[in-house]
Amino acid sequence: MTTIYRKSKGLQDVPMHYCPGCSHGIVHKLIAEVMEEMDLIQQAIAICPVGCSVFAGSYFACDAIEAAHGRAPAVATAVKRTHPNQPVFTYQGDGDLASIGAAEIVHAAMRGEHFTTIFINNAIYGMTGGQMAPTTLLGQRATTAPGGRTKEQAGCPMRVAELLSTLEGLVYAERVCVVDIPHLNQAKRAIRKAFEKQMAGEGFTFVEVLAACPTNWGMDPIGANRWLMEHMAEYYPLGVVKEV
Amino acid sequence: MKREIWKGSEAIAEAAIRAGCRGFFGYPITPQNEIPEYMSVRMPAAGGVFVQAESELAAINMVYGAAACGVRAMTSSSSPGVSLKQEGISYMAGAELPGVIVNVMRGGPGLGSIQPAQGDYYQATRGGGNGDYRTVVLAPASLQEAADLMFEAFDIADQYRNPVVVLVDGLIAQMMEPIVWKEHPGRPLPEKTWAADGRRGRAHNNFVTSLFMDAPDCEAHNLALLEKYKAIEANECRWEELMLDDAELVLVAYGTPSRVAQTAVEHLRSQNIKAGVFRPITLWPFPYARLREIAAQPQVKRFMAVEMSTGQMVDDVNLAVAGQKPVAFYGRCGGVIPHVSEIEGAVLAAWKEGL
Ligand SMILES: Cc1ncc(C[n+]2csc(CCOP(=O)(O)OP(=O)(O)O)c2C)c(N)n1
Ligand code: SF4
Helix, strand or coil: CCCCCCCCCCECCCCCCCCCCCHHHHHHHHHHHHHHHCCCCCCCEEEECCCHHHHHHHHECCEEEECCCCCHHHHHHHHHHHCCCCCEEEEEEHHHHHHHCHHHHHHHHHHCCCCEEEEEECCCECCCCCECCCCCCECCCECCECCCECHHHHCCCCCHHHHHHCCCCEEEEEEEECCCHHHHHHHHHHHHHHHHHHHCCCCEEEEEEECCCHHHHCCCHHHHHHHHHHHHHHHCCCEEEEEC | CCEEEEEHHHHHHHHHHHCCCCEEEECCCCCCCHHHHHHHHHHHHCCCEEEECCCHHHHHHHHHHHHHCCCCEEEEECHHHHHHHHHHHHHHHHHCCCEEEEEEEECCCCCCCCCECCCCHHHHHCCCCCCCCCCEEECCCCHHHHHHHHHHHHHHHHHHCCEEEEEEEHHHHHCEEEEECCCCCCCCCCCCCCCCCCCCCCCCCCEECCCCCCHHHHHHHHHHHHHHHHHHHHHCCCEEEECCCCCCEEEECCCHHHHHHHHHHHHHHHCCCCEEEEEECEEECCCHHHHHHHHHCCCCCEEEEEECCCCCHHHHHHHHHCCCCCEEEEECCCCCCCCHHHHHHHHHHHHHCCC
16 A cells, blocks of 8 residues: 555644634644645744744744743743754734734844744734734735724734835745645745745745635635635735845 | 852853753853853853744743753843743743743843842742742852752753753852852652653653643643642752751841841940841742741740832741741842941831830
8 A cells, every 4th residue: 555645744633723724734734744845843843823823832842941022032042042953933913923023023023033833824913813913915804903994093914024124134935825826836845845944044044924814804715815815815925035 | 169259140151050050041141141152152062052042932932942852951031031032931831841030130020120139039939920830949149059059950850850940149140259169969859751852762742831621620720730849849949047046036048138138247246235137148049947936935026027029028928927927128129239228227227116
């Protein structure tokens, strides 16, 4: 019998709690596969955020540290600097990274910390029930912007990959999504490249994943992916944002 | 052993390195800038990591990160900065991570003043951040004691997997005094089998977290922490008694005011007033039991807490004395250090009031 598919060894054999159609589980899987393929599971240290992926450390097979909301890049800075030869990554949502943790991510990028950040941009606060995030699109409804986000009230959404790419310490930033197999494969290539550059000691690496939150968007999984490609990918262009 | 003259901040930093600290994360604030400045040179030379963080929030979360993967780590700051660190300290207590936080207290609230004060006693001894937790609080009154207690701070933190606060007022950090660098054999410490430093063959992954989704699990965790705090109370309480054997009036003070109080007591004794000093060295656990015993002694007539605040530790003195004898208070605050004559005057006034 030939095995054509199995769960990555980078994941523990436990069920995940994510909603149907949520991108978190898919991105976990891609990270796990990259860790397995690069033989990093035994060395890697994951820094988990506060958000829907707060249990990521119970899903990844590598060691993990739960950070306070937004502080994963500060935690990762100390972990990587005290363990410079081991792969370290933060996994963060858009509320976590772009709002409460904006200072921590900017300064980690500025310092060119040698870890990788996987940034899950689902344009909403998932865990707390659909409040507006810095990445919520203009016109997009949120529980704290029931009529849709307006520029006058909340400004325009933040393009984090572009913002961080102005910093010399960032050596690689790519924006990807996981709505279908081709995009998923590209996302995996980006994650792998980020880990490779990290292990080569090049600097700070960043992969932004446009992610679906069907639950808080009020859509079914297929509709959510369609909305993501039509609206999010328009404002947040897919592709390499910076590579040096 | 050779006596060397050291500046307080630098002695604290040097002692930390000698105690095996290999991660320092800080943000500038007066009056403790000499600690990160010293660390920026000495820590890399000792093979450790120094990072000037973007904020005190980031700095304490770096301590959290280093501690979570098994490294002895610390941060230092002064009052407004320590307020920002409360988030990380609460997370460290919740995730049971060791680490040392030095607070060189200045006047408050808010930006306050940059002169020595003791207004952060409540914050340090009552947890300070969210949740039911305690930090061990060590309060040295001399540079020798500060240097010695840094070794203890890291050992206590590692033994109990809990953050330890070294609480000094600005004077201790800024003054110069002779120090003898002693050998510190330390205590037997458990291995950090919980550290998330990469599995490297370990059968399971380590996940450092303070999250418990189910309330009964979180309650069990809190009760386990409580047991730990009880063990700390039983094992780690420290204090010093000066001229207490026949004392009728007991001054209670820590840090700089304890030294001023000691001089005041010497003057008072020359006027035949039997005073003494009780100096808590651990502010948490506070030496309640010993102070209660002293309060029960028949010759003891009255207590007076002396602080550089409007009265915070005096609450613990009252808890200890438990109404057995009257407890008075004398304090200066906002960065003002009480003079010997003021304490003498306050004691004489209390004496006249009818000891
Ligand atoms: C200091 C603090 N503030 C607020 C919260 C509440 N909180 C939990 S998760 C979250 C936002 C999560 O959104 P995001 O980072 O976008 O991740 P997602 O859940 O969408 O994956 C917030 C505000 C918290 N846990 N801690
Ligand atoms: S709420 Fe949204 S982000 Fe959270 S698990 Fe559900 S779909 Fe995913």
